Amino acid sequence: MSIIATKNLNYFYQDGDMQRYILRDVSVDFEKGKFYTIVGESGSGKTTFLSMIAGLDSPKSGEVLFDGSDIKKLGYENYRRNKISLVFQNNNLVPYLTAAENVLVAMDITDNELPSDQKTVAYNLLDYIGITREKADRLVSELSGGEQQRIAIARALATNSDVILADEPTGNLDEEREAEIVEIFKRLAHENGKAVVVVTHSQEVADKSDVTYRLKKGNLINE
Numbered sequence: 023m024s025i026i027a028t029k030n031l032n033y034f035y036q037d038g039d040m041q042r043y044i045l046r047d048v049s050v051d052f053e054k055g056k057f058y059t060i061v062g063e064s065g066s067g068k069t070t071f072l073s074m075i076a077g078l079d080s081p082k083s084g085e086v087l088f089d090g091s092d093i094k095k096l097g098y099e100n101y102r103r104n105k106i107s108l109v110f111q112n113n114n115l116v117p118y119l120t121a122a123e124n125v126l127v128a129m130d131i132t133d134n135e136l137p138s139d140q141k142t143v144a145y146n147l148l149d150y151i152g153i154t155r156e157k158a159d160r161l162v163s164e165l166s167g168g169e170q171q172r173i174a175i176a177r178a179l180a181t182n183s184d185v186i187l188a189d190e191p192t193g194n195l196d197e198e199r200e201a202e203i204v205e206i207f208k209r210l211a212h213e214n215g216k217a218v219v220v221v222t223h224s225q226e227v228a229d230k231s232d233v234t235y236r237l238k239k240g241n242l243i244n245e
C-alpha cells in the first residue's frame with residue numbers, strides 16, 4: 023500500500039493568457055521501504071512536483087493522497103509538520119545554533135509523539151548519520167557542507183515521519199560526499215522502512231535508487 027499517491031495531478035503556470043502545463047494527469051505511488059529518485063531536464067517540473075507532494079503548493083486539479091487521505095483534507099500545515107520531512111540543497115539549518123540544537127528545534131515543532139529524552143535522541147540520530155558527539159556540539163556554521171547536509175537529514179528524522187522528501191540534497195557536494203548521503207537515504211528506506219523521494223540531477227544518485235521516474239513533457243515515466 024502506498025504512503026503517498028498522486029491521482030491525476032495537473033499543474034500549470036499562467037503565462038499571460040496561456041496556461042503552461044508542468045504536470046499532466048500524473049498518477050504515481052510511493053511506498054514505504056523504497057528509495058525513489060525523480061530526474062528530468064532543468065525546467066521539466068521536478069521541484070514543482072515535489073512541492074505538490076510536500077503540500078507546499080496545491081494542484082490545479084487532482085489529488086495528493088497520504089495513506090489514502092487527500093492532504094487537502096488533512097490540512098497542508100498539519101501534513102507538512104507531522105507527516106513528512108523535507109531536505110533541501112541549501113539545508114536550511116540555523117547557522118548560529120549547534121547541530122544538536124538544530125535537531126532539537128525540529129522536535130519542538132512537531133505534534134508527533136516523541137521520546138521524552140529528546141537530547142539523547144538528537145545525539146543518537148546525529149551519531150546514526152555519522153556526526154560525532156564533538157561535532158554535534160559545534161555551531162552549524164563551523165561544519166563542512168557534507169556534515170551540514172547530514173545534520174539536515176538528522177533533523178528530517180527527528181520528527182519521526184514515514185516520508186523523507188529531498189530536493190537536490192547532494193547538489194552542493196562532491197562525489198564522495200554525495201555517495202555517503204546516498205548510502206544514508208538507502209539505509210533509511212531499507213532498514214528504517216521510510217519512503218524516500220529525492221529530486222536529483224545526478225545519474226549516480228538515480229542509479230543507486232530502487233525506482234527512478236523521469237519527468238518529461240508533464241508526465242512521470244518509470245525508467
Ligand SMILES: Nc1ncnc2c1ncn2[C@@H]1O[C@H](COP(=O)(O)OP(=O)(O)OP(=O)(O)O)[C@@H](O)[C@H]1O
Binds near residue numbers: 036062063065067069
Ligand atoms: N512561480 C513560477 N511562475 C511561472 N513559472 C514558473 C514558476 N516556477 C517555476 N516555473 C517554471 O516552471 C517550469 C518547471 O520548474 P521547476 O522548478 O519545477 O523545474 P525543475 O525540473 O525543478 O528545474 P531545475 O532542475 O532547473 O531545478 C520551469 O520552466 C520554470 O521556469
